[in-house]
Amino acid sequence: MAAPRRVLEREPIQVVEYAVPEQSQAAYFAQRVVESVIAIVALVITAPIMAVLTAIVRAGTRGPALFWQTRVGKNKQLFKFVKYRTLFTDAREKFPELYRYKYTGEQLRNLRFKVMRDPRVTPQGEWLRKSTLDELPNFWNVLRGDMALVGPRPEIPEMLPYYRGEMQLKFKVRPGITGLAQISGRGRLGFYETVQYDIEYVKNRSFRLDMGILFLTVYKIVTRDGAF
DSSP, rough: OOOOOOOOOOOOOOOOOOOOOOOOOOHHHHHHHHHHHHHHHHHTTTTHHHHHHHHHHHHHHSSOOEEEEEEEOGGGOEEEEEEEEOOOTTHHHGGGGGGGGOOOHHHHTTSSSTTTOOBOOOOHHHHHHTGGGGGGHHHHHHTTTTSSSEEEOOOOOOGGOOOOOGGGGGGGGGOOETTTTTTTTTGOHHHHHHHHHHHHHHHHHHHHHHHHHHHHHHHHHHTTTOOO
């Protein structure tokens, strides 16, 4: 399995178009069929679990059970990403400083989106995140074709200005429910480290790599490695 050759330490200043071989139509069609079948099966099998989770989220704090957010997909196309709500509904009003997304170079080098003891996270949300059950609705995005099973984690539009040069490779493929970054540190990784893993995935993606990532994802979920 490919491992990063280096870790980005500063924002690249070059703006270059990097070519990534596109899948053939036949390969893409076959992948979409497999993904759709897996997504449907996953949604059907986990429907009872999601019904319970929906009740838990709604009973725990005020607000909807599902959280919808605009994310960046392949070729920087925007789509509606869905997961279980793990934050208080008034988190943006209470903690506006966590939603400014304005960083200096030094701040970006040390940036981690998931922090320990995040004050925005609900008691139920903390448990959902550690168990990864908050991401079960992601299979809906896979069924729609917005996401793949394996790929870079979908970015938020506010972070696009910080992607330069080779970092743009992340948006050459569909984002995934899991990926190389998720099995290589997950919440422990910084912004540049995560992007570097995403770049390595795009450069080396293959059926074998995807299968390896999926198997390791199950192990990481069970052991809760990097989840908080």
